[in-house]
Amino acid sequence: MLGEGILKGMAETAKNFAGSFVSVDRLTTVEYPEQRIPTFENARVFPFLVYDGPDWAAGLRCVACQICEKECPPKCIYIEKSQGKKPDFVGKPQFYPTRFDIDISVCMSCQICVEVCPFEAIKMDTEFELATDNRFGGLLLDRQQLAKSNEYYHQIHPTEATEVDARLDAEKEAAAAKAKAAAQAAAAKAGEAAKAASAKPAPPTGGED
Numbered sequence: 001m002l003g004e005g006i007l008k009g010m011a012e013t014a015k016n017f018a019g020s021f022v023s024v025d026r027l028t029t030v031e032y033p034e035q036r037i038p039t040f041e042n043a044r045v046f047p048f049l050v051y052d053g054p055d056w057a058a059g060l061r062c063v064a065c066q067i068c069e070k071e072c073p074p075k076c077i078y079i080e081k082s083q084g085k086k087p088d089f090v091g092k093p094q095f096y097p098t099r100f101d102i103d104i105s106v107c108m109s110c111q112i113c114v115e116v117c118p119f120e121a122i123k124m125d126t127e128f129e130l131a132t133d134n135r136f137g138g139l140l141l142d143r144q145q146l147a148k149s150n151e152y153y154h155q156i157h158p159t160e161a162t163e164v165d166a167r168l169d170a171e172k173e174a175a176a177a178k179a180k181a182a183a184q185a186a187a188a189k190a191g192e193a194a195k196a197a198s199a200k201p202a203p204p205t206g207g208e209d
């Protein structure tokens with residue numbers, strides 16, 4: 001029926017309006033900003049960069065691969081990659097972004113940057129109070145403004161962050177096991193080479209007269 005949805009919506013509003021005089025459960029609004037409804041775990045606003053450890057600059061997971069920059073539909077990510085590498089928070093040499101800006105006046109919160117990142121380095125924030133009277137530079141967030149700790153990620157998206165940590169831990173364990181196996185194979189090879197060298201007959205030292 002034409003207009004059925006509108007009538008249903010108005011009936012719900014009327015039910016809540018009348019019910020709010022007798023039941024707090026029918027109060028569907030809060031007096032923002034004094035009162036706030038907790039954000040949902042799967043809420044998403046704009047992206048942020050995850051870092052591990054106490055130092056945001058040293059702990060950024062981003063390795064400046066620029067996949068997110070290429071895939072972002074409105075092209076609002078701007079990355080400059082470092083010339084050299086520096087150790088990340090686990091001591092592995094990695095490239096890093098010398099510049100990582102997101103223009104949140106253009107970002108459409110699609111989350112594609114998050115989905116394409118192979119390093120779990122960029123996630124969606126739930127922070128929405130970002131209004132500013134500086135409509136040019138004020139909405140261009142740099143890497144320091146975008147950097148937020150893994151602990152913060154756990155606070156806003158606990159289920160997802162726990163899954164990511166488990167995945168990263170499994171990857172780290174697999175890499176450590178592979179490195180250990182390679183080191184053992186190299187040591188065994190070196191041992192065999194030394195054994196073969198010692199088993200070889202010694203070359204004659206010279207004729208007897």
Ligand code: SF4
Binds near residue numbers: 074
């Ligand atoms: S959420 Fe979408 S629009 Fe925003 S930076 Fe990521 S890819 Fe670009």
Ligand code: SF4
Binds near residue numbers: 065067079116121
């Ligand atoms: S956030 Fe992820 S996809 Fe984007 S540059 Fe950094 S590592 Fe690459």
